[in-house]
Amino acid sequence: MDVDEEDFVFYGTPIEREEDITTRKKKAVAEASGQLRSVVPWKQEVRDEEGRRRFHGAFTGGYSAGYYNTVGSKEGWTPQSFTSSRKNRAEIKRQDIMNFLDDDEKEELDNRSLATSTQFDTFGFTAAELARQQVEKETKKRPSAIPGPIPDELIVPATESIGVKLLLKMGWRRGRSIKDSSATLLKDKEARKNFVASSADNKSAKSADSELVENDTEACSYSPTDDGGIPKSTPVYVINPKQDLHGLGYDPYKHAPEFRERKRARMLGTKETNPQKPFSVGDGLFGFKSGRIAPGFGIGALEDLDVEDEDVYAPGYDFEEFQIKEIEEPSRPMIENVKLLGNKESGFLSGFKPASNSDYQLERYGPPDIPKNFVPRHKFTAPLDVGNKLSGAMPPEVPPPEDNSLRLLIDGMATLVARCGLLFEDLSRQKNQSNPLFSFLFGGNGQDYYERKLWEERQKHKDRNTLQLNEQKFQSAEKMTAENRGRILGEKPLERSLKNSATSSSSADNVNLQFHLSDTFTTPISFSGPAEVVKPFQEDPAKQERFEQFLKEKYHGGLRSKDVGGSSKMSEASRARERLEFEAAAEAMEKGKRVSENKDPSRLFGDVLPTTGLQFTSGVLEQVKIGKEELVKESKLPKREEYPWRPSSLLCKRFDLTDPYMGKPPPPPRPRSKMDALILMPDPVAAAVVEHQMMPVGNQSSSLQAGTGDKAEGFVTEDIKVDAENIERPVDLYKAIFSDDSDAEDENNNPAVPGEDPEEKMEVANKTLNRLIAGDFLESLGKELGLEVPPDVPYPENRDRGMPSGKDSKIAYKGGKDMEQRVNDRSSDSAGGGNLMVSEMRQTGHEGMIHWIGRSNPETSNPANGRKMAEAGILERSGDENIEPAATKEEKKTKSATHQHNNSGSDSSEDERSRKRSHHRRRRSYSDSESSDSSDDSRRRSRSEGKRKRSSREKSSSRRHSKHHKHRHRTSSKRNSHYGSDKEHRKAKDRSRYKD
Amino acid sequence: MSNAGVETLPKKEVNILKGHEGAVLAARFNSNGEYCLSCGKDRTIRLWNPHRGIPIKTYKSHGREVRDVHVSPDNSKIISCGGDRQIFYWDVASGRVIRKFRGHDSEVNAVKFNEYASAVVSAGYDRSVRAWDCRSQSTEPIQIISTFSDSVMSVCLTKTEIIAGSVDGTVRTFDIRMGREISDNLWQPVNCISLSNDGNCILASCLDSGIRLLDRSSGEVLQEYRGHICKAFKMDCCLTNTDAHVTGGSEDGLIYFWDLVDASVVSSFRAHSSVVTSVSYHPKDSCMITSSVDGTIKVWKT
Numbered sequence A: 001m002d003v004d005e006e007d008f009v010f011y012g013t014p015i016e017r018e019e020d021i022t023t024r025k026k027k028a029v030a031e032a033s034g035q036l037r038s039v040v041p042w043k044q045e046v047r048d049e050e051g052r053r054r055f056h057g058a059f060t061g062g063y064s065a066g067y068y069n070t071v072g073s074k075e076g077w078t079p080q081s082f083t084s085s086r087k088n089r090a091e092i093k094r095q096d097i098m099n100f101l102d103d104d105e106k107e108e109l110d111n112r113s114l115a116t117s118t119q120f121d122t123f124g125f126t127a128a129e130l131a132r133q134q135v136e137k138e139t140k141k142r143p144s145a146i147p148g149p150i151p152d153e154l155i156v157p158a159t160e161s162i163g164v165k166l167l168l169k170m171g172w173r174r175g176r177s178i179k180d181s182s183a184t185l186l187k188d189k190e191a192r193k194n195f196v197a198s199s200a201d202n203k204s205a206k207s208a209d210s211e212l213v214e215n216d217t218e219a220c221s222y223s224p225t226d227d228g229g230i231p232k233s234t235p236v237y238v239i240n241p242k243q244d245l246h247g248l249g250y251d252p253y254k255h256a257p258e259f260r261e262r263k264r265a266r267m268l269g270t271k272e273t274n275p276q277k278p279f280s281v282g283d284g285l286f287g288f289k290s291g292r293i294a295p296g297f298g299i300g301a302l303e304d305l306d307v308e309d310e311d312v313y314a315p316g317y318d319f320e321e322f323q324i325k326e327i328e329e330p331s332r333p334m335i336e337n338v339k340l341l342g343n344k345e346s347g348f349l350s351g352f353k354p355a356s357n358s359d360y361q362l363e364r365y366g367p368p369d370i371p372k373n374f375v376p377r378h379k380f381t382a383p384l385d386v387g388n389k390l391s392g393a394m395p396p397e398v399p400p401p402e403d404n405s406l407r408l409l410i411d412g413m414a415t416l417v418a419r420c421g422l423l424f425e426d427l428s429r430q431k432n433q434s435n436p437l438f439s440f441l442f443g444g445n446g447q448d449y450y451e452r453k454l455w456e457e458r459q460k461h462k463d464r465n466t467l468q469l470n471e472q473k474f475q476s477a478e479k480m481t482a483e484n485r486g487r488i489l490g491e492k493p494l495e496r497s498l499k500n501s502a503t504s505s506s507s508a509d510n511v512n513l514q515f516h517l518s519d520t521f522t523t524p525i526s527f528s529g530p531a532e533v534v535k536p537f538q539e540d541p542a543k544q545e546r547f548e549q550f551l552k553e554k555y556h557g558g559l560r561s562k563d564v565g566g567s568s569k570m571s572e573a574s575r576a577r578e579r580l581e582f583e584a585a586a587e588a589m590e591k592g593k594r595v596s597e598n599k600d601p602s603r604l605f606g607d608v609l610p611t612t613g614l615q616f617t618s619g620v621l622e623q624v625k626i627g628k629e630e631l632v633k634e635s636k637l638p639k640r641e642e643y644p645w646r647p648s649s650l651l652c653k654r655f656d657l658t659d660p661y662m663g664k665p666p667p668p669p670r671p672r673s674k675m676d677a678l679i680l681m682p683d684p685v686a687a688a689v690v691e692h693q694m695m696p697v698g699n700q701s702s703s704l705q706a707g708t709g710d711k712a713e714g715f716v717t718e719d720i721k722v723d724a725e726n727i728e729r730p731v732d733l734y735k736a737i738f739s740d741d742s743d744a745e746d747e748n749n750n751p752a753v754p755g756e757d758p759e760e761k762m763e764v765a766n767k768t769l770n771r772l773i774a775g776d777f778l779e780s781l782g783k784e785l786g787l788e789v790p791p792d793v794p795y796p797e798n799r800d801r802g803m804p805s806g807k808d809s810k811i812a813y814k815g816g817k818d819m820e821q822r823v824n825d826r827s828s829d830s831a832g833g834g835n836l837m838v839s840e841m842r843q844t845g846h847e848g849m850i851h852w853i854g855r856s857n858p859e860t861s862n863p864a865n866g867r868k869m870a871e872a873g874i875l876e877r878s879g880d881e882n883i884e885p886a887a888t889k890e891e892k893k894t895k896s897a898t899h900q901h902n903n904s905g906s907d908s909s910e911d912e913r914s915r916k917r918s919h920h921r922r923r924r925s926y927s928d929s930e931s932s933d934s935s936d937d938s939r940r941r942s943r944s945e946g947k948r949k950r951s952s953r954e955k956s957s958s959r960r961h962s963k964h965h966k967h968r969h970r971t972s973s974k975r976n977s978h979y980g981s982d983k984e985h986r987k988a989k990d991r992s993r994y995k996d
Numbered sequence B: 001m002s003n004a005g006v007e008t009l010p011k012k013e014v015n016i017l018k019g020h021e022g023a024v025l026a027a028r029f030n031s032n033g034e035y036c037l038s039c040g041k042d043r044t045i046r047l048w049n050p051h052r053g054i055p056i057k058t059y060k061s062h063g064r065e066v067r068d069v070h071v072s073p074d075n076s077k078i079i080s081c082g083g084d085r086q087i088f089y090w091d092v093a094s095g096r097v098i099r100k101f102r103g104h105d106s107e108v109n110a111v112k113f114n115e116y117a118s119a120v121v122s123a124g125y126d127r128s129v130r131a132w133d134c135r136s137q138s139t140e141p142i143q144i145i146s147t148f149s150d151s152v153m154s155v156c157l158t159k160t161e162i163i164a165g166s167v168d169g170t171v172r173t174f175d176i177r178m179g180r181e182i183s184d185n186l187w188q189p190v191n192c193i194s195l196s197n198d199g200n201c202i203l204a205s206c207l208d209s210g211i212r213l214l215d216r217s218s219g220e221v222l223q224e225y226r227g228h229i230c231k232a233f234k235m236d237c238c239l240t241n242t243d244a245h246v247t248g249g250s251e252d253g254l255i256y257f258w259d260l261v262d263a264s265v266v267s268s269f270r271a272h273s274s275v276v277t278s279v280s281y282h283p284k285d286s287c288m289i290t291s292s293v294d295g296t297i298k299v300w301k302t
Helices: A002-007 A023-032 A103-112 A125-141 A162-169 A181-197 A205-219 A258-267 A281-285 A319-324 A331-346 A404-420 A422-431 A436-442 A447-488 A503-521 A524-533 A541-556 A572-593 A601-608 A619-626 A649-654 A674-680 A684-706 A711-727 A729-738 A740-749 A758-785 A804-815 A817-844 A849-861 A863-877 A886-905 A908-923 A926-948 A952-994 B002-007
Strands: A558-560 A615-617 A639-644 B012-018 B024-029 B036-040 B044-049 B054-060 B066-071 B077-082 B086-091 B097-102 B108-113 B119-124 B129-133 B141-145 B152-157 B161-166 B170-175 B180-185 B190-195 B201-206 B210-215 B221-226 B237-239 B245-249 B254-259 B265-270 B276-281 B287-292 B296-301
Touching: A404 A422, A404 A436, A404 A447, A422 A436, A436 A447, A541 A572, A649 B129, A649 B141, B024 B066, B024 B287, B024 B296, B036 B066, B036 B077, B036 B287, B044 B066, B077 B108, B077 B119, B086 B108, B086 B119, B119 B152, B119 B161, B129 B161, B161 B190, B170 B190, B190 B237, B201 B237, B210 B245, B237 B276, B245 B276, B245 B287, B254 B276
Parallel strands: B024 B276, B066 B108, B108 B152, B152 B190
Antiparallel strands: A639 B180, B012 B296, B024 B036, B036 B044, B044 B054, B066 B077, B077 B086, B086 B097, B108 B119, B119 B129, B129 B141, B152 B161, B161 B170, B170 B180, B190 B201, B201 B210, B210 B221, B237 B245, B245 B254, B254 B265, B276 B287, B287 B296
């Protein structure tokens, strides 16, 4: 056997015998292959791949790990010695996963990462990298002569790649080309040439290096040091030779590679592609619709292209065409120019041929062919501007026709036509075809005269126009020099009060100014012209006179009496008819001037106005309109308005100013529309009315003091107030919505009213109806404006007997002198309450309320008024506040029976009213009606109490009650103000946080 | 007098500041006229030395075009606004954004510092003028003024007032000290407003190609300057440093000089190839910068 073995040659590695494998391992392998399935599951053992039993069962030690279930090893477990990280931070060793891995696991991990074998490192990159790493390591270990990292070029891989090895084995030597030498040489030169000429746009980063290398190769092709050895004889870039005029290494498309494609397409000489339609780069990227986007930048990928991204500044031409133009582009036409020059002068340059078709062509267009029958004159149906264009020569002077009326007619017609254009003539010609008087328009009698007159009028008109223009110029110049120059120079204007009065007055000024302006710019002759001339009512001289008067008034405005030209003798109906007739005639005359002008407002107004007494017709509008042509700019004078504006306190602080509104309630909000202003703005009329209203109260008190004790006295004051109410609409509207509750209720409680006649009932019913309508309107208006419509204005409601102050006075008559005192008391009290309430309102900053309060503030002198207002204020602000104590609610329930009784006891008209009231309430929101009901009831109760028993004791109790009311209000207002201050306080805190 | 003034008008082009890609929307001198800031459609703000013609710094952070820029009196902060509806508060030296004020509902047209650079007032397309606080950390507006009925194009600040011009035709003065608002309706969309150096007049450029000189105390139009084209773009106008002339750009690239008093065109010349968006006059010298849609800023001197 031994001898045999000596003779044998063994190849390969012998396969291990089965016996050599440990039984343990065999078992494991068998187990893995699933051969031991025969063993019942509970007898199977879990073993690792080494065959060791690791799991011992849940009750016999669990999972064994480490060295016999210890953390350590056979040698024992030594804990890592503690090293303070304080002193030697640098030495702290990072814990690595490798520290915790077993050997086999490490091996596994290593296997997972791919590494190149140096064996197949064809180009030597990996070797170079390794060498570099090695060098780095070495330099770290020992100080190098050259500080810093060693340049890459100095490091050469120590190993050779397999390719080099192979080549060397095949007989290749370094520094030689692989190809046969002669061919290589030639090709090399070519390549080099190409390379020099090649365009830079295809140059890769590598090419810079290779360029150097190649140069070296060329210079010393047999140099043994040439390690880059294998000449890259056919560089890729030769495919794209350099053809542009850019500098070497300059890539115009470096940052815009999308243009390279485009250029290539062009370089291919695709003439057939439409040059007018360059494919847009933007199209692909963003898909702009307009294509007119600001040059140079796009928008973010996530943003949409909006309208504002478009280049609003872009002129008419296309930017893209612009961008495509390259630097070398203009050179071509230049060369061609030279060529053309050469062509012209001395044939062709040597080496050049004349181009068969040059793309440099200037397209020339000949003048258009004029048709033979073309007449170089334009014909207008109607002249645009008659005044400036005087047609033809002046017609010969013609004696006027004998007929005086005809002469007048012709004169007037000519004036009109001159003023309004030929259109008027056409119109009147159409209208008066059958009228023999107008025959001069159709070439009949007096045509010559008409033409002459027309010409004269036109001349005149033109003169006037120029005159007006001059005047205008002069005026503007004068305007400048007089006072404004001084202002420009910084002088103080002389005692000139600012126009900071109410807006209405300023607007009135404005109108006035316009009026003056129009007055200066429109000559009165032009207006009286049509009135004098056209006489549509010639057959009736009186009528004609009236018509003229009518026209005059129409155009000039001002006050006029209706008794004109004996029209007073006529009946109303015939007068109206005549007026209509006049209107129609005037309109017909106007039509010539302003064809497409709708009916002017003043006339409409005139129609509506009743024709009794003096009438005011506003001529202003008319005149302004006529003067429009001249006043297009001048009529738009700057308009100044002034409003209160509250800067925030922080803003004041930042501007280093004291807050003008410091501690003051906020200013009333600006009315947001004209309608709003109409209702809410304090206008002079209203102010006057307020003053007016204050007087009656004074009257009343004086009458009380005088102790006349007459009912009539009270009614006198009431009458005055009725008048005031008639004038003052706006407040009435508010009252209309909200006050019917209270006054109806007052009526309920005052059955003993004098003078309950049907006429009054009618009036009351009408009024309520009006109020309902007005209330609806106001509510919707409020909604539209987003404004909270304030609740009931407790306007002195004296017309009806329910006015509390009236009641008071009545009581006073009965109660005598001491009651007088009481009234005064109450008035002062309630006034105070009202004021408190006002301030409370302001503090809560309730919008829309403020106007109202501001309006009715003067009225708080009225005692009951003040109280009511306070109540209203509470009603308004509390759905939740529950000002009504629970006790009063209880009372209300108990008293409701009496209240019912009271209601039933009232008469039919009151029933009707209450029905209306309930209807009105239904329109309100539920919670609102709830609260108002409750308070109403309480009030009603107190009243009824006071009314039922008129003993002084009861009165005093009612007074107490009212005082209780007042007290309540005051506390509530105090509370509110407290809230307000609290809020202020908090705000201030917030602000202080912002402060630096 | 006017003749003497005409000679001193800056009509000679000294420098061209190039760098903006696309339209330059505004160019402004700083408070002492040494430097200027420009902003444009390329979303950048650039700081220049116009006298030497060199760019100094570029501020990039805006997401859309920058419409207006203003530098604080101490030259340490910049405020800018633009199409991204934000107002950026920059630190000049570091070029970083200190704060962004958000709140405008659409593009912000103009922005200005107040005297102490403690607050900023901006005017936006959302018909509002907003005041912002620079002192605190708050980015909420101090106050919102929304009485305008159309886009607010321009805003000017005095020591006590905020003046803003709007497309609704009004120039509104908000007097902080008096707590009132004065609205002067010019009936023409107001494009740009500019205060005279004495503070007594407002120059309001309207979109009917007319610049109007408004007396602030009375609200009267003292003079109207015409000849240029201003119909569609936001363009600036201003008075010269001596208040003797009014200057403004035109949509055809011309610069106009008017005599303040008699409103005659004293001089006009072609400055740019496209719309002149902004003119800014040196506070002391006879020097002017103009910016244009053609992407250049030009410095003009006598």
